[in-house]
Amino acid sequence: MTLGMVYALLGAALAVLLAGAGSSIGVGIAGRAAAGVVTEDPSKFAKVLIMQLLPGTQGIYGLLVGFITLSKIGLLGGGAANVDTNTGLLILAACLPIAVVGLISGRAQGQTSAASIGIVAKKPDQFGKAMLFPAMVETYAILALLISILSVTAIDI
DSSP, X not given: OOHXXXXXXXXXXXXXXXXXXXXXXXXXXXXXXXXXXXXXXXXXXXXXXXXXXXXXXXXXXXXXXXXXXXXXXXXXXXXXXXXXXHHHHHHHHHHHHHHHHHHHHHHHHHHHHHHHHHHHHHOGGGHHHHHHHHHHHHHHHHHXXXXXXXXXXXXXX
């Protein structure tokens, strides 16, 4: 295994680990708020569950970039490519946007979802408006996802 392959694998691992950690933290934050609402009014379960699930997307985005990276370097569906050090570093750098933004935005989206769950608790008819707040945080995770995907796929091996 070359040093370049190690760097490429590190990039894939960071995308999955950090974005997944951000989602775990965010879903946990929102889940605590959701549990409190459901304790008071079980009929709001479906609405608050949707809010709790929103921060989980960053982990999915990191996983997607991880799969694309593993496929790119030949570890999925074929033999491993000969990845030189410079290419491995490029792949590592390409994975960093979703890794870092996924970590940060997952937590931020969890906090925003928790606040939106508070809106739903008091005014269930405002669910649509409440969804917009955590969706705004999602925008930046999607932008990071796009940059990571475009970057990883553009690297020649």
